[in-house]
Amino acid sequence: MYHSPTAEAEIAEELAAVRPGLLPRYTAELPGARAAVLTRLWRGLAHEPLPWVTGRLRGAHSLALRLADGRTLHGPHADPYATGGYVTAVRLDRERYDDPARLMSDLAVPHAAGLAIELGHSVASLALSRAGADHPKEWPEREWEWEQRVVDGHPFHPNCRSRPGFSVADQLAYGPEHRPVVGLGTVAVPAAECLVSGDWPEELRDSERLLLPVHPWQAAHVLKRPYDPWRPAHPLMALRTLALPDGPHVKTALSARLTSSVRDISAYSVGAAATLSAFATELAARTDGLLHMTRTLGAAAHSPDLAAVLRESPEAYAGPGERVLPVAALATTDLPDSPAWLAEFARLALTVGLRLLDLGVALEAHGQNLLVVLSADNSPLRLVYRDLADIRISPARLSGHGITPPALTGRLITDDVPTLRRKLFGSLVAGALAGTAGSGPALGAALRAALPDLPRTPDLTALCEGPLPTKALTLMRLSPDTPGDQWALLPNPLVLEPGA
Template identity: 30%
Template sequence: MDGRLLLDHHTRDPHTRDPHTRDPQTRDRHSALAEETALGALLRCWLREVACPRGHVRAAGPHLTLRVAGTPVRVRVHGGIALRFDGPPEHLVEGRWRPLGLSSLVALVERELDGGNEEFAAQVRAGRDAVAAILASRAGAAPPADPWLASEQALVAGHPFHPAPKARSGDDWLDYAPEAHARFAPRLLGVRADLVTEEGDTAALDAFGDAPDGYVPLPAHPWQLGLLAAELRGPFADGRLVDLGPGTRAVVPTSSVRTVFDPGTGMCLKFSLDVRITNCVRKNAWYELCGAVELTRRLTPVFERLARRFPGTRWLPEPGYRSAALGTRLLEGLGVIVRGGPWAVCGPGTTPVLAGALAAGADGVPEAVRARRAADPVAWWRAYVERVAFPVLDAFFRHGVVLEPHVQNVLVGFDADGWPVEAVFRDLEGTKLVAGRHDLTGVPGEVAAPLSYDAARGWNRVAYCLFVNHLAEVAATVAATTAGTADGVLRALWAVARESLERYVADHAAGLDALAPLTRVLAGAPLPAKANLGVRWARAADRTAGYVPVPNPLRVDRVAEGEHR
C-alpha cells in the first residue's frame, strides 16, 4: 500500500496519437475544419443573441446580411432557427466581399461589446485548437464497438450556439476526451472508514477493487486528482486517504466528459471535474450529491406513471453517491454519483443513440437509423417527436417536474428497422421540481432550495431544451439529409410536430391546469433561447444565463425561409 498520490500513471488510450505528428496536409485540413467550426459557432451566437434582437439582420438575396461593429457580414443560412450555414461567411472590406476569419470576427465582437473581457478571445481560440486536436487524435483511433458509446463520442463540434464549446484546460485533456475515443482506468483511492460520506446504493463503486481493512474504496478520475494535487497532499500524508493505484479495468467517457460508462457493471459514474466545459466548472456540489439521491426517490413513481401513459419512456436513476468528509473542497472534488446505464433500461432489440449525434449528422448514428430517417423522414420525425416531447410535457404539466431534455441529456432508442421507439432521460443535475407542487418537508433547506424552480423559470428551461436545443437541431439535420428541397422538408417536419403537440393536448392534457405556456407556443409565441454568448462574455455563472426570443417554427404561417429572421 502506497500512501503517496501517484499522478504519472495515466492510462492513455493506445489508439490516441500525438496530433502534431501527422502530415502537414492532414494538419491543414484539421486546422481549416476547426476554424470553420469555431467561426460558425461564434457567428450563430452573434446572430441569435445580438444581431437579431437589435434588428441588425436583413435578407439580401440568398444571404443574410448583418452588422458587427459596423462591418457588414453576410452568410447563407438554412435549417430555420438552427442557423446552419451554406458556405463560408464573408465581410465587406474596402468595397469587396472577402472571407471572414475567426480572428477578424472575434475582434469585431470585442469592439462592438466594448471590450471588458480579456479571457474571451483566448477561450474562442482554445475551442478552435481543441477541435483541431480532437480531429487529429480521432483520425488515429477506433470508435467503440458499442453503438451507444460511438454516438456519445461523436460530438466533435460541440454546442452549435456556444462561443467556445470545446475549450479545455490543461495539457493532458486528450487522454480523457470522449471525442478522441479515449478510455482510461480510474485510480482507486481508499477512504478511511470513519470519513466516508455516502448515501443510497453505491455497490457499483465497490466493483472497482478492494480497499485495506479500515478503508472504503473510492474510484477517482485521474484528471481530477491532478487538479486537486495540492489539497490531497495532507490527507495522503496522514493516512486519511491512500492511493491504491490504477484500477483494474477501463471506463469509457461519455459526451459530458466527466461521466463515464463502466462496461463491467453496466453502470455510469459521474465524477467531479474542476474544469470549465462550456459555461460550468463540472464538479458535483455537495447539495447535488444529496439532491441526486433525493430526486431518484421522488422521480421513481413519476417515471413509472409516465411509462404507463407513454410506453417507451425510460430514465437513468442516480441511486447513490460516495465521497470523503475532508472539507467541502474535497467532499465535492472527490464525490462520485452512481447512475444507471442505458442498456439495462432499453427493451430487447432496442439500441440507444445520443440525441446529440442525431442532431450533428451521420457520425455515430447507426446505418439502419440513417437509412430509415432518409427513406421516410416525416413518419420517422412524427415518431421521434412523440417519443421525446410527450413525456417531457406531461412531466411538467401533470407532475410538476422540469426535465432538461437537451440533446446531451436524451438517448433515443431505435428498433432494428431504425424507428424511434424509446426515449431515455438522464442527468438529474438539471432536473427540478416546480415550486409549490411538491412537499419538501424533511429535506434540508440547503438541498431543497436548488431542487426547485418556479413555474415560469421551469417552463423556460423546458421550452428551450425541448424546442430550440433539441427538436430544432434534429429537424434541421433531418431536412438536410433528405432528398428534395430542404426548406420544404423542414416546413413539413414542423407541421407534423405541431399536429403531434396538438394531439398531446387533446388526448393527454385535457383538464390539466396551467397549460397556458404550451397554448402560447402553439399560437406562435416566440421561443426562449439560452444566451450562452452573453453569459460567457459576462463571465457569469451558468445559472444566471438569460434567454433571448427566437421565431417559433410551430406557427401556422411560419415559412422555413423566414424562421431565422
C-alpha cells in the same frame, strides 16, 4: 491583439510531437472547424440580446448587425436551428473574417479578449477531434460507442470543443471522440469526512475509508496526488462521465472549463441524489412506459474536486433487438433525413416532456441527457433520461396532481412557470430536437406533424404561440460577472420564415 492561428499552431506543434501521423489531417480540418465555430458564433450574434448590438437589418440575401460604436457586421441569414458550418465568413465594415477568434478580438467589446482565446481553442480542438474521428459505417453495438460518434460537441455553442488546460496528449487520451480507454483510479479518504447518498458499493470501501473514483487528469492537475489503479472505462460525451465495460456509469469530478462551466460535483447534488433517484422512479411510472430514468446507485463527496456518482447504464432499458443511443448521436445517422421519422421522434419526445411538465417536472432534455430506444427497424419506441442534477421541480404542480413533492430544497425547486418552461423548451425543442432536425424548416415541419397528438395543456399553447427560449450561450460567456443562465428568444419554428 489575439489571433487564433496561435492556438492552431500550438496544437500543431504538440501534435507533431505526440502523434505526427495525424498532423496532415488536422491541418486539412482547420478551415471546416473555423466555419463550424463561426456559424455558432454568428447565431449568437444574430439572435442573442447582446447590449452592444443596437439593430438587426434583414436584407434579401443577408443580415446586417449595427453595433453601438457605429460599425456594422454583415453575414448570411442566421437560421437559429441550423447545425453545421454554413457561415464561412462575415464582414466587419469592409474587412472579411473567416476566423471567429480574430473577429471576436477585433469586436473589442467587454470580455471579448477572453472569449477570443476560448474560440481559438475551440477551433483547434475541433479540428483535432475531426482529424482523429474514423468511425466505422456500421452502427455501434454498445451505447458508449454511440457517444464516441459525436465529434463536434454542442451543436449550437461556439465553445463546442473548447478544452482549456487540456494538452493534445490529454485530448487524445481522454476525449471520447478519440475512442480511448481511460484507466480510472481511486483515492482513499476517511468515511467520516464524506457525504454519502444511496448505497456506496463494498468494492469502493476499505474499512473506515471510502475509495472515491478519480479521473487521471483530475488527480494530476487538480488534486496533485497519487491514486490507486481501479477499472478501465470508456469516456462518454460529458468527458468526466465514463462507462465501465460491465457495469454502471461513473461521473467523476473534473475541474476543467468544458464549453461553459467548470465541472465539479457539488455537495448539494450528492446529497440530493438518492431522493431524486427514488422520485424519478415514481415519476417515470406515470408515463405509460414511454420514459425510463436511470437510477443513481450511489454518490459520495469529500470535496467538490474529489467526488463521484455511480449511475445505472441506459443500456439496462433496451430490450432484445433494441438499441439505446443519446439523441445527440442521431445526427450521425440518416434517420433524421426522413420527415416521417423525425415527426415520430418529435411526437414521442414532446409527449413525454409536456406530460412531465404538466405534472410538475421540467427535464433538462438536451441531446446528451436524453436517449432514445430504437426498435429493430429503428422506430423510436421510448426515451431514457439520465442526470437528474439540473431538472426543475414544481411542488405546486405536483401537489395539484396528487403527487407528494420530494423532500428537497434549493435550486431544483421552483413554481415559476416561465422558469419551468424555459428549462424544458430550451433544452428539448431548441436543443435536442433542433440539433436532430438540423434546420428551422425541418424542425418546424416535424413539430407541425406532431402537434395533433400532443397533450393539450397550457404549456403546449405557450410553446406554439410564443418565441422559443434558449440559453444565450455567447452572452453568457461575455458576462462572466453575471451568475446563472441568461436567455434569448428565438423565432418560433412553427412560423419561422425561410432564412430567418
